[in-house]
Amino acid sequence: MRYLTARKRAEFRGSAHHGTEHHWSMTVSAVGLALLVPAWLYVFGSALGGTREEVLATFARPFPAIVTALLLVVGMRHFAMGATTMIEDYARGTTRKMLIIGVVALSWAIAATGLYALVRIAL
C-alpha cells in the first residue's frame, strides 16, 4: 500500500523549484538585446580592423561606450541563464552544480573585463 499521495511523490521532483522568473527574465533580456545587438554590431564591426588610436577613439564616444557596456551586462546575464538551462538538461547532481557555477562565474568575468576596458578607454 502506498502511504504517500500522488502529489507528495511528485512534489520537488523535476521542477525548477520556482516559478516563471527565469523565463520572464530571459524574455526581458531578449527584448533588450534585440535593440542592442544591431547597434553594437555596427559599432564593433566598424571598429574592428582599425588602428589602436581609431579603436580608442570609437569606444571613447558616448554611444559606442554605453551600447557596449549595456551589451556586456545584459548579454552576459542572458548567456549565463541560457547556458544554465542547457546544463540543467544534460547534467545531474554535483556536475550540474559545478558547471552552472562555472558558467555564471565566466559570464561575470567576461562582463567585468569588458567594463574595465571600457572605463579605461572612455574615462
Add this chain to the structure above:
Amino acid sequence: MAAPKRVERPLSPFMIGPYYRPQMTSISSILTRITGNGLVVAALLAVWWLLAAATSDDYFAVANAVVTSWFGDLVFTLSLWAVWYHYLAGLRHLYFDAGKGLDIPTAEKLGWACIIGSVVLTVITILLVQ
C-alpha cells in the same frame, strides 16, 4: 518508500536521427541553443581585444593580429551568422510565447525564415561594416 523507477529515455536533442526524423521545428530549435551558447567564444575574443586596446600598443598588436587573422575572421564570421540566427530565433520564440504561429505550416515557415534570414542579414552586415 519505493524509489521512483528511472526510465532510460534518449536525451533531447540526441533522439534526433536514431529515433526521430529530423524536422524543421526540432533542427531550428537545437540550432538556437548551439548558436546562443557558441557565441561565448566571440564574446571572449572581443573582450580580450578590447582589453588589449585599453592596455598598451604592444598588447593591442598581439590581440589585433589574432582577431584580424584568418582564425579571427572565421570565428567572427561564424559568430555573426550565429548572432543573427539566434536573434531571429529569439524573435520567433517571443512570437511563440504570445501563443501565435504554433501551427505546423507556420512554425516550419518561421524556421526557414530564421535560416534564410540569418544568412541574408550576415551578408548585409559584412557589406555594411567592412
